[in-house]
Amino acid sequence: MECLFCKIVDGEIPSKKVYEDDLIFAFCDINPMAPVHILIIPKVHTASSMDEITPENSKYVARIFEKIPVIAKDAGLTGGYRVIANCGPDADQTVQHLHFHLLGGKKLSVQLG
Numbered sequence: 510m511e512c513l514f515c516k517i518v519d520g521e522i523p524s525k526k527v528y529e530d531d532l533i534f535a536f537c538d539i540n541p542m543a544p545v546h547i548l549i550i551p552k553v554h555t556a557s558s559m560d561e562i563t564p565e566n567s568k569y570v571a572r573i574f575e576k577i578p579v580i581a582k583d584a585g586l587t588g589g590y591r592v593i594a595n596c597g598p599d600a601d602q603t604v605q606h607l608h609f610h611l612l613g614g615k616k617l618s619v620q621l622g
């Protein structure tokens with residue numbers, strides 16, 4: 510499958526991995542929008558976006574949200590953090606493999622596009 514994030518999970522495209530378990534993979538965003546910008550994804554291509562979350566694949570989402578505090582702590586985000594998911598063209602989603610952005614390391618603005 511021609512999916513950038515599947516290739517990152519497979520190691521075909523290199524990434525800076527920060528967390529991995531049996532279900533999920535987390536790595537640094539190539540174009541960070543904050544001092545810490547981590548992408549957290551299911552290891553399998555189970556959904557292109559949040560629109561495709563189902564009872565069958567929601568275990569990946571549950572695991573991602575169980576591990577976000579662990580990943581944030583390991584990244585040193587003691588002052589808090591923000592989690593974002595872009596869904597569809599109006600949100601400027603550019604990679605069609607379900608993913609969540611973990612941002613922090615500074616006081617984040619509340620500006621929306």
Ligand code: 5GP
Pocket residue numbers: 513522524525536537538539540541548594595601602603604605
């Ligand atoms: P989206 O805009 O779909 O919510 O987020 C996709 C994210 O993937 C963007 O923040 C972008 O910087 C990141 N990204 C795109 N290509 C690569 C890549 O090859 N490696 C890494 N680590 N991140 C990427």
Ligand code: ZN
Pocket residue numbers: 512513514515516553554605606
């Ligand atoms: Zn994929």
